[in-house]
Amino acid sequence: MKIQQVKINFVRLPLEEPLVGAPPMPGMLREFFTVQILTDDGIEGIGITTFGGKLIRTLKTALDEFGELIKGEDPLRTEQVVAKLRAASAPCGPGGVAALATAAIDIALWDIRGKVFGVPLARLLGGLRDRVPAYASGALTRTTPTDKLERAAAALVEKGYRQIKAQMAVGGLNAAQEVERIRLIRDAVGPETNLLVDINQRWGVHEAISIGRRIEELGLGWLEDPTTCDDYQGLAKIADALATPICAGEYLYGIEPHRQTLTHHSVDIAMIDLLRVGGVTQWMKVAGMIEAFNRPVASHLLPEIHVHLTAAVPNGLVVEYMPWTWRLFENPPVPEKGEIAVPTGAGLGLKFASDLFDKYGVG
Ligand SMILES: [Mg+2]
Numbered sequence: 001m002k003i004q005q006v007k008i009n010f011v012r013l014p015l016e017e018p019l020v021g022a023p024p025m026p027g028m029l030r031e032f033f034t035v036q037i038l039t040d041d042g043i044e045g046i047g048i049t050t051f052g053g054k055l056i057r058t059l060k061t062a063l064d065e066f067g068e069l070i071k072g073e074d075p076l077r078t079e080q081v082v083a084k085l086r087a088a089s090a091p092c093g094p095g096g097v098a099a100l101a102t103a104a105i106d107i108a109l110w111d112i113r114g115k116v117f118g119v120p121l122a123r124l125l126g127g128l129r130d131r132v133p134a135y136a137s138g139a140l141t142r143t144t145p146t147d148k149l150e151r152a153a154a155a156l157v158e159k160g161y162r163q164i165k166a167q168m169a170v171g172g173l174n175a176a177q178e179v180e181r182i183r184l185i186r187d188a189v190g191p192e193t194n195l196l197v198d199i200n201q202r203w204g205v206h207e208a209i210s211i212g213r214r215i216e217e218l219g220l221g222w223l224e225d226p227t228t229c230d231d232y233q234g235l236a237k238i239a240d241a242l243a244t245p246i247c248a249g250e251y252l253y254g255i256e257p258h259r260q261t262l263t264h265h266s267v268d269i270a271m272i273d274l275l276r277v278g279g280v281t282q283w284m285k286v287a288g289m290i291e292a293f294n295r296p297v298a299s300h301l302l303p304e305i306h307v308h309l310t311a312a313v314p315n316g317l318v319v320e321y322m323p324w325t326w327r328l329f330e331n332p333p334v335p336e337k338g339e340i341a342v343p344t345g346a347g348l349g350l351k352f353a354s355d356l357f358d359k360y361g362v363g
Pocket residue numbers: 198200224225250
């Protein structure tokens with residue numbers, strides 16, 4: 001089997017928050033590249049990639065160049081294809097655009113492999129289970145007004161979520177006001193709900209320990225990215241000082257930085273971003289490394305694909321359900337009662353929505 005054609009499309013989806021029923025925000029968009037790899041025996045594999053910011057079109061260039069490079073290659077030789085892309089982009093890699101472009105191609109190759117063997121990706125990778133816990137993410141942000149927090153948090157619990165995430169590190173608030181916001185959410189969702197908090201790298205180490213101690217009594221499931229992602233020693237200090245588990249890893253590119261977080265004991269729960277790590281091939285390697293360090297792994301974004309990976313590995317803890325990508329697909333898996341089921345079709349079990357390119361495509 002050979003790779004015959006690689007199609008790249010650029011789509012812009014409306015920015016919306018369907019978890020709590022917020023309408024699309026006028027003029028606000030999220031951008032994605034879709035990849036379709038066609039083989040000479042008629043199998044098509046799909047992948048996606050993205051990042052925000054001004055350099056987005058450089059990612060299109062990288063995908064076009066990589067697409068040309070892999071024509072004629074055997075799509076089942078994932079490592080060989082990835083090695084070719086790594087060598088081609090070595091002068092500007094291994095992270096950034098090179099990793100994000102590689103990820104989309106790698107995901108599509110695994111989709112092809114699943115279709116060749118006629119099984120869902122989760123089963124191809126180990127198939128530990130068919131459903132995984134999912135948490136609601138993106139509805140309780142630092143821009144949510146304080147007087148709207150309780151109702152939004154309660155709405156998530158009413159939808160069946162047993163795990164929800166909120167953001168702290170709100171600009172302009174003092175520590176006491178920050179703590180009060182999280183206390184309001186805890187009171188609204190009750191003690192049974194696993195409440196997770198994301199800082200998105202906005203605190204210093206001492207601030208994280210100080211505020212972290214003030215919220216210990218709220219029994220959080222984790223405190224995510226309390227400080228800069230590559231301050232491995234700083235994260236370790238925070239993890240050591242707090243009983244609340246520290247979760248981090250979504251900002252890291254490739255495999256090596258995850259080795260740093262593990263050997264420095266910077267994280268209690270490791271998070272992997274499927275795109276930044278470089279795709280399915282590298283995600284599975286990092287998950288195995290995390291398992292060897294006796295830690296669970298959580299996913300970042302792309303729940304429709306991460307459900308396969310989390311279901312495949314023994315230390316898969318939970319899928320982040322952030323509904324940014326569901327519109328890309330014809331039949332996206334969505335959580336029910338706080339769990340998300342692995343799609344049953346071969347490979348990713350996903351198809352791009354039939355109106356995706358007509359409705360949201362950018363020329
Ligand atoms: Mg995060």
